[in-house]
Amino acid sequence: MIDRKKFKKRYCKYCEAKIDYVDYKDLNQLKFSLSERFKIMPRRLTGNCKRHQESVTIAIKRARQTALIPYIVDRKNVVDSPFEMIR
Numbered sequence: 001m002i003d004r005k006k007f008k009k010r011y012c013k014y015c016e017a018k019i020d021y022v023d024y025k026d027l028n029q030l031k032f033s034l035s036e037r038f039k040i041m042p043r044r045l046t047g048n049c050k051r052h053q054e055s056v057t058i059a060i061k062r063a064r065q066t067a068l069i070p071y072i073v074d075r076k077n078v079v080d081s082p083f084e085m086i087r
């Protein structure tokens with residue numbers, strides 16, 4: 001229960017923001033579903049609906065191919081908020 005405190009509210013953030021199509025260029029949308037090491041968060045933790053999780057997965061994989069998101073994060077580079085690194 002303590003471990004799940006961060007993900008207590010379980011709702012689809014993309015449905016709430018009324019995002020139809022998740023764009024791979026928009027990192028602000030993708031970061032809801034990325035961990036601090038840029039892994040794709042599973043649906044059981046984020047609470048995304050199935051439709052949005054699938055489109056997010058495709059978008060993140062596309063963003064990796066276009067080098068917007070790194071595939072691997074070294075242990076040295078892991079910081080508290082990795083998205084500052086991108087900006």
Ligand SMILES: [Zn+2]
Binds near residue numbers: 049051
């Ligand atoms: Zn949704």
